[in-house]
Amino acid sequence: AILAGSRPREKNKPRSQFLIPNGKIFKEWGESLDEYAAENCKVLVVSNPVNSMTFVLQQNMKRIPAKNITALTRLDHNRALQ
Secondary structure, three states, rough: OEEOOOOOOOOOOHHHHHHHEEEEEEEHHHHHHHHHHHOOOEEOOOOOOOOHHHHHHHHHHOOHHHEEEHEEEEHHHHHHHO
């Protein structure tokens, strides 16, 4: 599963604006994947803030092992190189 949908960032607002609205989205997705997905499914998180959303997702997926969840963090990697 590739989880890329979330609330977009608004101009001149902090990244923290994503936490509550996107956290709700990822909580629901975690619950749905936990109920309907195969236990061996792989999950890729793309939405910001990616580290927090990955954690929220993992906390709501009890059947799917944490090792099956990963986050796309290339943007963070690129920023670190600047």
